[in-house]
Amino acid sequence: MSECPDCKCNDSKKYFRILNLVLDNEASDDQRALFNLHIKECAVCFAHYNIELQLRQLIKTKVSYKLIPEELAQEIRSRVID
Numbered sequence: 001m002s003e004c005p006d007c008k009c010n011d012s013k014k015y016f017r018i019l020n021l022v023l024d025n026e027a028s029d030d031q032r033a034l035f036n037l038h039i040k041e042c043a044v045c046f047a048h049y050n051i052e053l054q055l056r057q058l059i060k061t062k063v064s065y066k067l068i069p070e071e072l073a074q075e076i077r078s079r080v081i082d
């Protein structure tokens with residue numbers, strides 16, 4: 001199999017930029033529509049989108065993991081001290 005036979009993307013850098021805007025909720029409606037249309041046809045950008053999406057969710061999970069409620073933090077501290 002040749003690499004990416006379905007890829008019709010001639011401007012992946014452009015779409016990669018829009019991808020980041022979409023993920024950051026900073027894309028305009030036009031950009032969002034354009035991108036959604038594009039990833040239906042472009043395996044490369046679709047893959048990029050999914051990787052970035054998972055990466056962001058992972059970062060979010062790690063960030064919220066650090067944001068332990070103060071009560072829980074105190075409980076853990078008291079247990080350690082005990």
Ligand SMILES: [Zn+2]
Nearest residue numbers: 009015042045
């Ligand atoms: Zn593309």
